[in-house]
Amino acid sequence: xxxxxxxxxxxxxxxxxxxxxxxxxxxxxxxxxxxxxxxxxxxxxxxxxxxxxxxxxxxxxxxxxxxxxxxxxxxxxxxxxxxxxxxxxxxxxxxxxxxxxxxxxxxxxxxxxxxxxxxxxxxxxxxxxxxxxxxxxxxxxxxxxxxxxxxxxxxxxxxxxxxxxxxxxxxxxxxxxxxxxxxxxxxxxxxxxxxxxxxxxxxxxxxxxxxxxxxxxxxxxxxxxxxxxxxxxxxxxxxxxxxxxxxxxxxxx
Amino acid sequence: xxxxxxxxxxxxxxxxxxxxxxxxxxxxxxxxxxxxxxxxxxxxxxxxxxxxxxxxxxxxxxxxxxxxxxxxxxxxxxxxxxxxxxxxxxxxxxxxxxxxxxxxxxxxxxxxxxxxxxxxxxxxxxxxxxxxxxxxxxxxxxxxxxxxxxxxxxxxxxxxxxxxxxxxxxxxxxxxxxxxxxxxxxxxxxxxxxxxxxxxxxxxxxxxxxxxxxxxxxxxxxxxxxxxxxxxxxxxxxxxxxxxxxxxxxxxx
DNA sequence: ATATCTAGCTTTGTCGGACAAACAGATAAG
DNA sequence: CTTATCTGTTTGTCCGACAAAGCTAGATAT
Numbered sequence: 129x130x131x132x133x134x135x136x137x138x139x140x141x142x143x144x145x146x147x148x149x150x151x152x153x154x155x156x157x158x159x160x161x162x163x164x165x166x167x168x169x170x171x172x173x174x175x176x177x178x179x180x181x182x183x184x185x186x187x188x189x190x191x192x193x194x195x196x197x198x199x200x201x202x203x204x205x206x207x208x209x210x211x212x213x214x215x216x217x218x219x220x221x222x223x224x225x226x227x228x229x230x231x232x233x234x235x236x237x238x239x240x241x242x243x244x245x246x247x248x249x250x251x252x253x254x255x256x257x258x259x260x261x262x263x264x265x266x267x268x269x270x271x272x273x274x275x276x277x278x279x280x281x282x283x284x285x286x287x288x289x290x291x292x293x294x295x296x297x298x299x300x301x302x303x304x305x306x307x308x309x310x311x312x313x314x315x316x317x318x319x320x321x322x323x324x325x326x327x328x329x330x331x332x333x334x335x336x337x338x339x340x341x342x343x344x345x346x347x348x349x350x351x352x353x354x355x356x357x358x359x360x361x362x363x364x365x366x367x368x369x370x371x372x373x374x375x376x377x378x379x380x381x
Numbered sequence: 382x383x384x385x386x387x388x389x390x391x392x393x394x395x396x397x398x399x400x401x402x403x404x405x406x407x408x409x410x411x412x413x414x415x416x417x418x419x420x421x422x423x424x425x426x427x428x429x430x431x432x433x434x435x436x437x438x439x440x441x442x443x444x445x446x447x448x449x450x451x452x453x454x455x456x457x458x459x460x461x462x463x464x465x466x467x468x469x470x471x472x473x474x475x476x477x478x479x480x481x482x483x484x485x486x487x488x489x490x491x492x493x494x495x496x497x498x499x500x501x502x503x504x505x506x507x508x509x510x511x512x513x514x515x516x517x518x519x520x521x522x523x524x525x526x527x528x529x530x531x532x533x534x535x536x537x538x539x540x541x542x543x544x545x546x547x548x549x550x551x552x553x554x555x556x557x558x559x560x561x562x563x564x565x566x567x568x569x570x571x572x573x574x575x576x577x578x579x580x581x582x583x584x585x586x587x588x589x590x591x592x593x594x595x596x597x598x599x600x601x602x603x604x605x606x607x608x609x610x611x612x613x614x615x616x617x618x619x620x621x622x623x624x625x626x627x628x629x630x631x632x633x634x
Numbered sequence: 635a636t637a638t639c640t641a642g643c644t645t646t647g648t649c650g651g652a653c654a655a656a657c658a659g660a661t662a663a664g
Numbered sequence: 665c666t667t668a669t670c671t672g673t674t675t676g677t678c679c680g681a682c683a684a685a686g687c688t689a690g691a692t693a694t
Contacts, residue, residue, distance in 0.1 A: 141676060143440070155472065167645060178678045180433050183647090187396070187440040192469055200686055201646060208473035213466070216445055217550060219408065220461035226546045234547040237494040241487070293479045294487040297470060298551045369410075394647060420674060431649045436676090453657060454675060 142177050146185030149175070154194050154205045165195055165203035214300035221305060225367040228309075228358060235306045236351050238299040239283060243343040245290025246335045254289035258332045261285055265328060269321040276311035282328055283307065289335065305368050313357035323353055395430050399438030402428070407447055407458045418448055418456035467553035474558060478620040481562075481611060488559045489604050491552040492536060496596040498543025499588045507542035511585045514538055518581060522574040529564035535581050536560065542588065558621050566610035576606055 140148070150171075153159045165171070171182045186203065189195045193208035221231075246254070261282045268274035283303060287296045314320040327350035334343035358364065362371045393401070403424075406412045418424070424435045439456065442448045446461035474484075499507070514535050521527035536556060540549045567573040580603035587596035611617065615624045 143676085155475070161476070169645075180436075180679095181677060183433075183437060184440050184676095187437050188444045191441045191444040193473065197646095202686095207476055208469070210470075210473065213470050213473060216461070217463075217466050217470070220446065220463065220466060221547060221550065222408070223414070223460055224546055230545045230547040233498070233545055234494070234551055237490060237548070238551065241490040245486070292483045292486055293477055294474060294483040294555050295490070297474065298487055298491065298555060302547050302551060396647085422674075433650095434648060437647095450675090 142175075142181045143184035143188070146171070146175050146177065146182055147188040150185070150189055151192075151194055159205045161205050161207045163205055165205060167202070210297045210300055214297070214304055217301035218304040221301060222369045222372075225369060226305075227365050227367055228362070228371065229364040231302055231306050231368065232351070232355055232358075232364065235299070235302050236348070238295065238302065239286070239347050239351060240344055241295055242283070242287040242290050242299065243331060243335070243347045244340055245292050245295060246286050247338055247340045247343045249291040250289035250335050251291075254285065255332070255336055257285050258282065258289065258335070262325070262328050262332055265325050269325055272311045272315035272321070275314055275321050275324065276307065279310045279324060279328075280307040286331070286335075309358060309371075310354065312361060313354060316361050317357045320353075320357055324350070327353065395428075395434045396437035396441070399424070399428050399430065399435055400441040403438070403442055404445075404447055412458045414458050414460045416458050418458060420455070463550045463553055467550070467557055470554035471557040474554060475622045475625075478622060479558075480618050480620055481615070481624065482617040484555055484559050484621065485604070485608055485611075485617065488552070488555050489601070491548065491555065492539070492600050492604060493597055494548055495536070495540045495543050495552065496584060496588070496600045497593055498545050498548060499539050500591055500593045500596045502544040503542035503588050504544075507538065508585070508589055510538050511535065511542065511588070515578070515581050515585055518578050522578055525564045525568035525574070528567055528574050528577065529560065532563045532577060532581075533560040539584070539588075562611060562624075563607065565614060566607060569614050570610045573606075573610055577603070580606065 150159075150165065154161075159165065166174075168179055168182050168186070171186075172179050175182065186195070190197075193212050194205065195203055196206045198204050250258075261278055265275060265278040265282070268278065280303065283299075284296075287299055290296070310324075314324060327346055330346040331343055331350065334340075334346060355364070362374075403412075403418065407414075412418065419427075421432055421435050421439070424439075425432050428435065439448065443450075446465050447458065448456055449459045451457055503511075514531055518528060518531040518535070521531065533556065536552075537549075540552055543549070563577075567577060580599055583599040584596055584603065587593075587599060608617070615627075
């Protein structure tokens with residue numbers, strides 16, 4: 129094959145190239161999180177394209193979480209928030225019609241890994257946060273919605289205590305789909321709330337004592353409890369989407 | 382405080398509302414993946430906004446993976462690809478300067494979970510795919526770049542064999558950062574390629590025999606091998622970004 | 635002199651219209 | 665029946681414009 133006479137010409141639309149150019153500057157650290165990107169007019173001048181084109185490129189980066197607008201709507205680079213990206217992944221999981229069995233199995237793996245990390249590396253501040261959450265949980269043990277929210281927070285704090293950001297990120301999409309069901313379960317199972325708080329108490333205690341075995345054991349029990357409760361009201365093999373739809377429907381009645 | 386006379390009025394910009402409206406239709410299944418969304422002109426008429434506004438909304442959804450343009454650039458709904466979203470997450474991990482220690486610890490957890498699932502639920506087709514990968518790997522054992530690529534594929538296939546889509550998704554961001562280093566390691570450690578292929582062979586064998594213990598053991602050995610190899614060329618506690626930058630720099634010399 | 639207010643400038647969000655290139659479908663030629 | 669051509673659509677990009685919201689600096693009040 130002879131050397132081609134012409135180089136492959138760029139085929140990407142201009143708005144994409146604008147987005148890529150800004151992305152490169154952020155990824156390789158030339159623009160640091162928090163620093164301003166400039167006004168749309170400045171970008172128009174720098175890239176030599178129309179403002180509409182610049183704005184389309186901005187939308188791409190904004191959705192990707194790489195840039196955001198500050199209080200005065202000016203553009204600035206930012207650290208992509210796990211949470212926002214995880215929300216998109218959760219949505220993708222719903223569309224792929226994953227089942228609660230898949231969700232449960234993966235969450236079991238990730239929560240056990242979280243507690244192991246927390247037992248090894250939790251700081252006093254992590255412990256204080258978890259203790260604070262536990263106290264608030266104990267106070268709302270009869271309120272399924274409030275307790276569900278605090279349960280989700282407890283597990284976020286546990287992942288944070290593991291000091292492993294990759295783990296924090298990996299568990300988030302599943303957790304976003306998994307934990308909302310806590311409300312359904314706690315509300316439907318007598319003593320469910322008390323058992324939940326009790327499990328949290330033992331987990332926190334194990335983390336504080338650096339007792340990995342106990343931490344893992346109580347985390348497993350905690351999730352098995354969830355599973356038993358869930359199976360009383362729905363099937364593990366139904367898709368997440370269908371289960372939520374039905375619950376929303378039942379709640380409206 | 383008196384009951385407010387007026388409800389809070391919409392504050393979201395029009396392009397966002399366009400994106401949200403289309404997203405809702407896709408999420409709740411009224412528009413199924415593969416179905417057309419309509420032309421930009423039709424959306425202009427339906428939403429009663431300008432085409433520039435519609436296009437900004439489209440960019441948001443396109444970046445989110447909810448819609449794409451087919452061969453003739455027409456809009457259609459689509460299933461968000463894990464891979465694309467995982468790329469965003471990987472990028473986020475780099476910007477958060479996670480270390481290889483975090484990456485390694487989480488990957489160990491997730492790969493072990495994958496192999497456990499694969500041992501339990503791999504189909505004949507899964508086994509055939511893994512066997513095909515193994516044969517190709519054996520053929521390029523002296524080529525670090527080729528072997529690294531096939532190694533990454535082996536682990537993707539293993540996750541696929543677990544039949545757990547949540548797990549497949551959860552492992553992807555870490556894997557995208559983790560496995561590129563295989564090339565560095567295999568290239569730098571004599572016998573590294575042979576050991577890698579040998580480990581894959583034992584893992585596949587264990588999956589085929591439904592021997593969970595052996596599968597987990599060889600997966601752990603496989604990753605520990607990676608870790609030992611990695612520590613010969615870099616520190617586990619350096620950030621992923623720095624390590625890649627240095628490697629890219631060294632490779633150019 | 636300090637604090638507050640007001641007017642003007644800037645920037646964003648949206649709009650209308652325009653045009654070239656790429657494309658799909660229909661039509662004509664082989 | 666295949667190939668080539670024509671024609672209307674659609675996308676990507678551009679230009680210019682304007683109202684609303686934020687910011688800035690000078691004017692005003694205390």
